[in-house]
Amino acid sequence: MAAHDINLPYVPTWCAGCGDYGIFMALKKAMTSLNLDLEQTVLATGIGCSSKIGQYMNTYRIETLHGRSLPVATGVKLANHNLTVIAEGGDGDGMGLGMGHFVHTARRNIDITYFIHNNQIYGLTKGQSSPTSDLGAVTKFTPAPLGNVEHPINIVKMALNVGATFVARAFVGNSTQLVSLMEQAISHPGFAVIDILQPCVSFNHTNTYQWYQQRAKPIEEMEGYDPADLEKALIFAGLWGEQIPIGLYYQTLRPTFQDSLPQLSHQPLAQQKIDNIDITGLMQKLY
Amino acid sequence: MNKSYYTCLFGGEAGYGVMSAGSIIAKGANRSGLWSFVVNEYPSLIQGGLNSCLVRLSNKPITAYEETIDFLGLFSQQAFDCYADKLSPSAIVLYDAATTKIDATKVPEGTLLCPVALASSIPKGGAKIMINSAMLGAFAAFTGYPKQVLIDVMKTEFHNEKVQQENIQILDEVYHLVMETLSSSKVFPFPFEPKAEPKMLINGNEAISIAAIKAGCKFSAGYPMTPGSSVLSYLADHGAEYGLVFKQAEDEIAAINMLIGASFAGTRAIGSTSGGGFALMVEALGFAAQAEIPLVMVNAQRGGPSTGLPTRTAQADLNFVVHASQGEFPRIVLAPGDIEECFYETFRIFNLADTYQVPCIILTDKFLADSSVSQLPFATDSLTIERGKLFEAKEQPYLRYENTPDGVSARAIPGQVGGRHIATSYTHGEDGFYSSGNKEYALNEPMVTINSMDKLYNKLPAMEKEIPAIKFYGPPNADLTIIAWGSTKGAILEAMELAASQNISVNFLQILYISPFPITATELVLQQAKKTLLIEGNKTAQLGSILRANTGHKTDYTFLKYNSRAFLPSEILAKIKEVLF
Numbered sequence: 023m024a025a026h027d028i029n030l031p032y033v034p035t036w037c038a039g040c041g042d043y044g045i046f047m048a049l050k051k052a053m054t055s056l057n058l059d060l061e062q063t064v065l066a067t068g069i070g071c072s073s074k075i076g077q078y079m080n081t082y083r084i085e086t087l088h089g090r091s092l093p094v095a096t097g098v099k100l101a102n103h104n105l106t107v108i109a110e111g112g113d114g115d116g117m118g119l120g121m122g123h124f125v126h127t128a129r130r131n132i133d134i135t136y137f138i139h140n141n142q143i144y145g146l147t148k149g150q151s152s153p154t155s156d157l158g159a160v161t162k163f164t165p166a167p168l169g170n171v172e173h174p175i176n177i178v179k180m181a182l183n184v185g186a187t188f189v190a191r192a193f194v195g196n197s198t199q200l201v202s203l204m205e206q207a208i209s210h211p212g213f214a215v216i217d218i219l220q221p222c223v224s225f226n227h228t229n230t231y232q233w234y235q236q237r238a239k240p241i242e243e244m245e246g247y248d249p250a251d252l253e254k255a256l257i258f259a260g261l262w263g264e265q266i267p268i269g270l271y272y273q274t275l276r277p278t279f280q281d282s283l284p285q286l287s288h289q290p291l292a293q294q295k296i297d298n299i300d301i302t303g304l305m306q307k308l309y
Numbered sequence: 310m311n312k313s314y315y316t317c318l319f320g321g322e323a324g325y326g327v328m329s330a331g332s333i334i335a336k337g338a339n340r341s342g343l344w345s346f347v348v349n350e351y352p353s354l355i356q357g358g359l360n361s362c363l364v365r366l367s368n369k370p371i372t373a374y375e376e377t378i379d380f381l382g383l384f385s386q387q388a389f390d391c392y393a394d395k396l397s398p399s400a401i402v403l404y405d406a407a408t409t410k411i412d413a414t415k416v417p418e419g420t421l422l423c424p425v426a427l428a429s430s431i432p433k434g435g436a437k438i439m440i441n442s443a444m445l446g447a448f449a450a451f452t453g454y455p456k457q458v459l460i461d462v463m464k465t466e467f468h469n470e471k472v473q474q475e476n477i478q479i480l481d482e483v484y485h486l487v488m489e490t491l492s493s494s495k496v497f498p499f500p501f502e503p504k505a506e507p508k509m510l511i512n513g514n515e516a517i518s519i520a521a522i523k524a525g526c527k528f529s530a531g532y533p534m535t536p537g538s539s540v541l542s543y544l545a546d547h548g549a550e551y552g553l554v555f556k557q558a559e560d561e562i563a564a565i566n567m568l569i570g571a572s573f574a575g576t577r578a579i580g581s582t583s584g585g586g587f588a589l590m591v592e593a594l595g596f597a598a599q600a601e602i603p604l605v606m607v608n609a610q611r612g613g614p615s616t617g618l619p620t621r622t623a624q625a626d627l628n629f630v631v632h633a634s635q636g637e638f639p640r641i642v643l644a645p646g647d648i649e650e651c652f653y654e655t656f657r658i659f660n661l662a663d664t665y666q667v668p669c670i671i672l673t674d675k676f677l678a679d680s681s682v683s684q685l686p687f688a689t690d691s692l693t694i695e696r697g698k699l700f701e702a703k704e705q706p707y708l709r710y711e712n713t714p715d716g717v718s719a720r721a722i723p724g725q726v727g728g729r730h731i732a733t734s735y736t737h738g739e740d741g742f743y744s745s746g747n748k749e750y751a752l753n754e755p756m757v758t759i760n761s762m763d764k765l766y767n768k769l770p771a772m773e774k775e776i777p778a779i780k781f782y783g784p785p786n787a788d789l790t791i792i793a794w795g796s797t798k799g800a801i802l803e804a805m806e807l808a809a810s811q812n813i814s815v816n817f818l819q820i821l822y823i824s825p826f827p828i829t830a831t832e833l834v835l836q837q838a839k840k841t842l843l844i845e846g847n848k849t850a851q852l853g854s855i856l857r858a859n860t861g862h863k864t865d866y867t868f869l870k871y872n873s874r875a876f877l878p879s880e881i882l883a884k885i886k887e888v889l890f
Contacts, residue, residue, distance in 0.1 A: 032742065032744065032747060035744055035746030035747060035748065046389075060729060061723075061727075061728070061729060062723070063725060064574070064723045064725055066570070069734070072583060074744070075660070076731060076733075077733075077742065077743070077744055080729055081730075082598070082721075082723040082729050082730065083729075083730070083731040083732070083733075084570070084573055084723075084731070084732045084733070085731060085732070085734060085735065085743075086566065086569075086596065086734060087566070087592055087593060087596050087734050090562065090563075090566045090593065090596075092563075093558065093562070093563040093564075093566035093567045093570065094566045094567070094569055094570035094573070095570060096556070096563075096567050096570060097528070097530065097566065097567035097568060097569060097570020097571035097572070097573070097574065097578070098570040098571065098573060098574040098723065099570075099575075099577060100528060100554050100556060100567070100570075100571060101527075101528055101570065101571035101572075101573075101574035101576035101578075102574045102575065102576070102723060102724060103573065105723055105724060121495050122560060123559065123562075123563050125559070126558075126559040126563070138822070161697060177886075184471045197416075208364035231397075232397050235637065239578065240558050260489065283554055284549055285549060285553065285554050286554070287549060291527040291528055291552070291553075291554060291571070291578045292527075292571075292574050292575035292722065292724075293575075294525075294527055294552055296525025296527070296577065296694055297525075297694050299522060299523055299525060299551070301519055301522055301523045301687075301689060302686075304519050304547065305509055305519065305686045308509035308511050308515065309336070309339070309340065309507040309508070309509060309511055
């Protein structure tokens with residue numbers, strides 16, 4: 023597969039300078055270098071600028087409802103566990119409406135990769151606060167002087183706490199690392215999450231490229247780093263200020279949800295023959 | 310005793326095996342040439358409260374029940390207080406004086422009051438659920454229902470040998486105890502045929518579940534909500550055997566989105582819930598419609614609004630289900646009226662969902678979902694799977710939403726070579742693409758919108774032609790035409806029989822599929838109708854408003870019941886007489 027195989031003849035409609043371009047490019051690179059079969063790949067997105075990514079990529083795609091990419095992706099994966107299933111959406115999509123689904127998808131460790139475009143703002147609805155907006159952030163719905171008074175959700179901490187088996191944070195300005203993390207996440211058997219820090223150039227004038235650039239620091243260069251140690255990962259996840267660690271926080275292997283189901287041990291549900299199913303036994307049980 | 314029906318009711322707190330006593334009697338009857346109808350009533354409680362199980366038996370098929378009790382088996386005081394006034398003349402009341410005080414002034418004259426020491430017949434350390442075996446022993450002795458038939462059912466119901474033996478022993482002891490004191494009062498009116506062809510004892514949810522399995526459904530997701538849950542638990546129980554996965558989701562929103570995902574990926578899928586859960590699913594209902602992904606949902610109605618009456622029946626979600634979601638789109642709403650329709654129409658609706666790529670809703674209610682009736686095995690030879698238009702690799706370039714004369718375009722399934730596309734919740738063009746920021750799209754947006762809406766509605770003519778939307782019963786030129794939907798069917802049919810025996814001429818238009826509304830078929834019936842009577846289990850005559858909107862017909866009379874219980878044939882007959890005379 024070549025990179026251009028993924029392209030569709032549509033020009034993305036993101037604002038000039040939007041972080042989504044970087045994520046888009048990185049995903050295409052990661053998929054190319056993994057040589058993914060585009061016909062065996064499903065990209066499930068939510069709603070928002072982030073989720074438009076599905077409109078521009080020539081795989082099988084399902085653009086769902088706001089916050090619902092993960093349950094749709096779960097249905098896809100259970101119907102055909104041979105597919106590579108990637109879910110994508112924003113911080114509002116995934117941590118607002120989608121939070122319940124995020125928690126439960128993580129704890130069931132189904133083999134889905136989830137990329138969260140985190141720009142700490144609602145972009146497509148033009149500048150409201152998001153579940154990951156910093157305290158004090160001034161947005162359309164949290165005006166000055168107070169700004170946002172709710173504690174932001176730390177996606178990495180959240181993912182670690184609810185049982186995701188691959189947890190990373192990336193910065194779109196560090197493309198090499200982002201591509202590598204994406205490759206690892208897609209290859210990881212189980213629920214893999216990357217919190218991708220991504221500026222919104224139109225509505226978030228605080229968390230800019232420069233802001234992230236100054237803070238993002240490769241986690242593997244930090245003292246005591248051990249991606250096999252959940253307790254350590256949680257400590258690193260708490261760092262959000264002068265230093266924000268980027269890289270793989272934690273990875274472990276435990277049985278995936280679909281591997282725990284004997285029904286899926288032979289062939290995908292979608293490939294089972296359904297003509298002439300014999301229900302005589304079920305009826306006889308009711309005599 | 311010359312009766313056409315014999316009705317037993319067992320009542321007591323949850324935990325005494327009230328319902329299993331009833332089902333053992335019904336199953337025994339089913340295996341011996343009789344027909345049964347079993348109605349369970351229970352509050353939303355785990356322990357205590359009043360559970361009741363009514364078993365109506367006959368030597369001919371039964372489609373409804375009446376609350377005229379010939380045998381009342383009491384496990385608690387509350388059961389007596391609640392059912393004493395429903396005893397038929399010369400009924401038997403069986404009770405344990407240790408737990409229940411009988412006020413003889415509250416029962417009809419001629420009632421036979423029979424105290425039996427039920428609780429004390431249980432050996433030390435035995436579970437209180439064994440009391441139902443004592444009850445069954447006494448029941449057989451008093452009525453003449455063959456004891457051996459009950460024992461034979463117990464042998465197949467109790468899989469644990471020790472439990473089976475203990476229960477049979479208790480039954481036997483109490484049977485003999487009662488027989489010793491009894492002169493002769495064998496009142497059970499029907500002969501048993503030991504070699505009769507067996508029948509199933511099956512409820513609506515079981516019929517739907519078995520149909521789904523037969524239809525090749527391989528995935529189900531849901532969140533428990535009475536009375537929809539038992540479809541889910543049935544599929545969970547039998548999933549491994551049939552290669553079906555049931556996923557309990559974190560909420561109903563996740564459940565329906567999982568179903569949509571699975572269906573998009575090529576697997577037939579079904580969900581089941583009640584009105585409150587369906588309310589949460591509405592968001593995704595429109596998504597399935599917009600993305601043209603087949604979807605099959607069961608809504609087993611209970612009382613409302615809101616949490617309403619979790620364990621009681623109602624027919625009040627019709628308008629909601631027919632109109633649910635923002636925007637507009639065609640959908641199929643099926644309202645089965647009996648077990649056969651639950652089975653055969655559920656099988657059919659999987660084919661319809663695939664053929665038309667629209668959301669399909671099976672609208673039942675607690676009464677139909679939960680009441681068990683005798684049913685001969687379903688005939689399955691002529692049931693064939695139809696998957697609708699499927700993409701084949703040679704058709705390039707592939708447009709998932711290609712405009713076709715019948716509005717249906719070929720589906721490609723992820724994994725298929727050459728079938729890559731986007732399925733989206735946005736209004737989209739033939740290739741599925743949406744973006745008002747895209748210059749070409751923006752220029753054409755009004756036309757794309759019209760075309761995509763017309764595409765959805767272009768499916769209607771074929772749908773209307775194919776869907777067997779109404780059923781008609783009774784003489785064509787009757788004095789009165791009853792119009793109804795769903796589970797009222799059984800009571801109406803029995804009321805019509807009663808009416809016919811009194812030379813009252815009534816016919817019945819059953820609206821089997823309510824959306825798309827069968828305008829032509831209904832109008833043909835209405836043109837012949839002399840007077841019309843609408844019967845529904847809701848406050849506001851919901852089918853009436855749909856009927857009026859579609860045909861302009863306002864029924865002459867309405868009979869609405871919304872007290873959380875099902876219609877009885879006797880009250881429908883009374884209404885028929887009131888209307889006609």
